[in-house]
Amino acid sequence: MxxxxxxxxxxxxxxxxxxxxxxxxxxxxxxxxxxxxxxxxxxxxxxxxxxxxxxxxxxxxxxxxxxxxxxxxxxxxxGWCSALFPASATTLAARHGEAAAQAMRAAMRDTVVEVAGVAAAEGIACDVAYGGTVVVARSAPQLRRARAEAAEGPRWGDETELLDADAARARLAATEVRGGTYTPDCAALQPxxxxxxxxxxxxxxxxxxxxxxxxxxxxxxxxxxxxxxxxxxxxxxxxxxxxxxxxxxxxxxxxxxxxxxxxxxxxxxVPVYSLMVATEPLPQDVWDAIGLRERETFADHRHLVVYGQRTADGRLAFGGRGAPYHWRSAVRPQYDREPRVFAALEQTLLELFPVLADVRVTHRWGGPLAIARxxxxxxxxxxxxxxxxxxxxxxxxxxxxxxxxxxxxxxxxxxxxxxxxLPWVGHRSPDWEPEPLRWLGVNAGLRAMTFADREEELTGRPSVVERLVRPLLG
Missing domain, CATH: 3.50.50.60 (FAD/NAD(P)-binding domain)
Known part of the structure; x- marks a missing residue:
């Protein structure tokens, strides 16, 4: 079965x-x-x-x-057990007050420790590694966002370290790294x-x-x-x-x-799909070239979200958004696999880590996540x-x-x-728009983030498109 x-x-x-x-x-x-x-x-x-x-x-x-x-x-x-919360601390503060936002951030940081602690106490072997998260910046606009994130962290009690290019590459030796951020508040695990x-x-x-x-x-x-x-x-x-x-x-x-x-x-x-790929177990010399020695979870500061981890058995598991939202919030097994998105993820992996050129991808999968309005x-x-x-x-x-x-x-x-x-208790989000507005809006937002990253590659400046659609994307 x-x-x-x-x-x-x-x-x-x-x-x-x-x-x-x-x-x-x-x-x-x-x-x-x-x-x-x-x-x-x-x-x-x-x-x-x-x-x-x-x-x-x-x-x-x-x-x-x-x-x-x-x-x-x-x-x-x-497999990111992180202190991330979908509404930013700034957004929480605007809606609920600064003290409430600080309390929410502290609760999320504590939760990382709680999950791993319960797993250990109950004897659940789920490959926990307290490696933190490294997010590299690979362009001038991405570096600007990294600096802003690091500068904002202390206001909310977040330990976000700004990394120069050498320090970022020491954790994650991706291509074109100019700097990045690091936070200890994340554990990689097998969900x-x-x-x-x-x-x-x-x-x-x-x-x-x-x-x-x-x-x-x-x-x-x-x-x-x-x-x-x-x-x-x-x-x-x-x-x-x-x-x-x-x-x-x-x-x-x-x-x-x-x-x-x-x-x-x-x-x-709305159910929006996120897809992933995983390589075969990598030999040590490949890991020596990539980094992630502490099994850090990783990403970069692009707009269209990507995320990855070094698994306990030495694979590189990597995912990202970009799959379309389906009419009337449909969730079906065939939507778990989108060849175009898998191809884009594998191409992004090669752009980040050319050392993976001859490495076999053994698993491709996906599934829906939920977004409130x-x-x-x-x-x-x-x-x-x-x-x-x-x-x-x-x-x-x-x-x-x-x-x-x-x-x-x-x-x-x-x-x-x-x-x-905590400020999320009792919060009521508004309903999403009826179709076809829901289908048009969600898919337009996904495409806008893809275009925003391309815009920044071409211009070397922060995306105008992202700034325009930001209010619609939380």
């Missing part, structure tokens, strides 16, 4: 090699009761269940997953091992985790679930799957890019209905999911803590 799931990413492929068959757990086939129902078996849902059992071990928690744990972004992302391991910890604590079970309705005190038969895949057959009802006190929506599939949530977020992740609980939510991470979810889980657990157990007073 592992074959269809292991092909979703390098990370799930490695999990299968570890001996995890990726066989779906039994689905929900009868109505039941629970204290808390968590909709979604990714890291948001699993961390929420974990901290709920920390706060109140007596709670009956049920996690409902449509596919298998780690099927979504939690099993396919870039699918973290996610799958966390689910096992939860089951040992008595949390029920059901898979191949699709939530088709969320109401106060009630969740309606369809059981998807793992043998004949009733999703593709003509018959209607059997339905069950879970009666509960609280429901947590932890569905991220799949949120638009839920009734009434079509425009809550104001690019502001949020977490919250509507106490009148018992409905809670978290999401809108814009690709920064590997760590932010943990902060969300801790915060939701405090909210659901009526704890007034520093976490429940």
């Amino acid at each position: 592992s074959a269809p799931y292991r092909r979703l990413s390098l990370w799930l492929d490695q999990v299968a090699d570890d001996g995890d068959a990726l066989t779906p757990r039994p689905g929900l086939t009868a109505s039941t009761d629970a204290d808390v129902v968590v909709v979604g078996g990714g890291l948001t849902g699993l961390w929420t269940a974990y901290y709920l059992t920390e706060n109140d071990p007596g709670l009956d928690v049920l996690v409902v997953e449509q596919e298998v744990v780690g099927f979504g972004a939690s099993g396919r992302n870039g 699918a091992r973290l996610t799958r391991g966390l689910a096992e910890v939860l089951e040992a604590r008595g949390v029920r985790v059901v898979e191949h079970s699709r939530v088709v309705g969320i109401e106060p005190g009630r969740v309606t679930v369809e059981h998807l038969d793992a043998t004949d895949d009733s999703r593709e057959s003509g018959r209607r799957p059997a339905r069950s009802v879970v009666r509960c006190r609280h429901v947590v929506r932890a569905t991220e890019a799949w949120t638009p599939r839920l009734p009434g949530s079509r425009r809550a977020v 104001d690019w502001h992740a949020s977490v919250g609980l509507d106490r009148s209905s018992g409905l809670a939510w978290a999401g809108g991470y814009v690709g920064d979810g590997l760590s932010t999911t943990n902060l969300a889980g801790r915060t939701l657990a405090d909210l659901l157990t009526d704890r007034d803590t520093e976490l429940t007073r």
Whole structure:
């Protein structure tokens, strides 16, 4: 049964090699009761269940997953456990005040340590390396952005070091490096091992985790679930799957890019695809030429996001945006693979590291992430209905999911803590525009970032296009 799931990413492929068959757990086939129902078996849902059992071990928690744990972004992302948050500190300060922005930045930095600490305490072997993040500047406009980022960091308590060309190349020997930035607040890890391991910890604590079970309705005190038969895949057959009802006190929506599939949530977020490639394990002489000796995560200061890491088994895993947004927020398996984007990623790798010219790419994969209309992740609980939510991470979810889980657990157990007073708690993003405006706007923004990078290559000056579209892109 592992074959269809292991092909979703390098990370799930490695999990299968570890001996995890990726066989779906039994689905929900009868109505039941629970204290808390968590909709979604990714890291948001699993961390929420974990901290709920920390706060109140007596709670009956049920996690409902449509596919298998780690099927979504939690099993396919870039492996950056970072202090990044989709809304900048400046944006947070403008909306919530400077003290709130500083508190949010401190919470994100603490979360990097928390994730790795829990993994160690629970015996989850997920290849954690505290290497930090190096972001190189490869043009004059990129260097200007690096300097601005380093100068702004102390205001928010962020330790962002400005690197000259030699110091940047000492960490990442890419081509045309003029300088860069370095922050220690990031750990590289293997996300699918973290996610799958966390689910096992939860089951040992008595949390029920059901898979191949699709939530088709969320109401106060009630969740309606369809059981998807793992043998004949009733999703593709003509018959209607059997339905069950879970009666509960609280429901947590932890569905991220799949949120638009839920009734009434079509425009809550847009699913935008990010794709990745990974090389075969590289020999030491190649790594000597590239750097990343501390397994730093890395990027550069271009506008269209790219990201990478040196894996524990010596591969270079590299990803980026650029895949199109699909009409009416569609999420389909065929969108995980975009040959044009894979080719662009591989070409970018060669431009950064010519030493990879004869290296084989062994894995190509992708998946959707969720973007709120104001690019502001949020977490919250509507106490009148018992409905809670978290999401809108814009690709920064590997760590932010943990902060969300801790915060939701405090909210659901009526704890007034520093976490429940953070500025993203209770934030409500506006809905996205209806189609065709949504399709036109999102895809225009993606193309604008590509054009902005090209503009800067040609002119050597900061992009005019980027400045014009910046207000639309959070």
